[in-house]
Amino acid sequence: MPWVSWENRLKIxxxxxxxxxxLRSAASMPIIxxxxxxxxxLLDNIYTxxxxxxxxxxxxxxxxxxxxxxxxxxxxxxxxxxFQTSQLTEKSExxxxxxxxxxxxxxxxxxxxxxxxxxxxxxTHSIISIKENKFFSSSRTSDFEGS
Numbered sequence: 001m002p003w004v005s006w007e008n009r010l011k012i013x014x015x016x017x018x019x020x021x022x023l024r025s026a027a028s029m030p031i032i033x034x035x036x037x038x039x040x041x042l043l044d045n046i047y048t049x050x051x052x053x054x055x056x057x058x059x060x061x062x063x064x065x066x067x068x069x070x071x072x073x074x075x076x077x078x079x080x081x082x083f084q085t086s087q088l089t090e091k092s093e094x095x096x097x098x099x100x101x102x103x104x105x106x107x108x109x110x111x112x113x114x115x116x117x118x119x120x121x122x123x124t125h126s127i128i129s130i131k132e133n134k135f136f137s138s139s140r141t142s143d144f145e146g147s
Contacts, residue, residue, distance in 0.1 A: 015049035036096035076110025
């Protein structure tokens with residue numbers, strides 16, 4: 001995908017967040033998508049975002065806050081707690097969306113096995129960079145890679 005402006009990146013993030021919020025709070029039974037990642041956000045020619053691939057989605061009974069399930073999703077976007085416990089929660093989806101946001105802002109892949117240990121995982125690298133106030137200085141923002 002060619003260079004995407006900050007305005008369009010913000011539009012993509014806001015629209016994707018709106019869909020995920022709807023699934024959790026406005027649907028008759030809350031839904032956790034379970035595989036939130038860049039490649040599951042389709043864009044039209046004016047960068048309108050559509051969330052796709054609901055194959056791993058889970059309905060969450062109204063009286064529960066988590067669902068026990070086989071771990072599904074894409075490595076790099078999965079939070080470690082869900083990966084270790086099989087307890088899918090709203091927090092799991094928030095984590096995955098955070099990785100999407102980091103990718104939108106940096107253009108970096110969620111996992112880069114050939115990078116140094118501190119840069120292999122985008123989520124970990126982003127947290128460290130933010131704490132050190134180096135997030136934007138270490139980000140490549142001139143283009144947007146695929147997932």
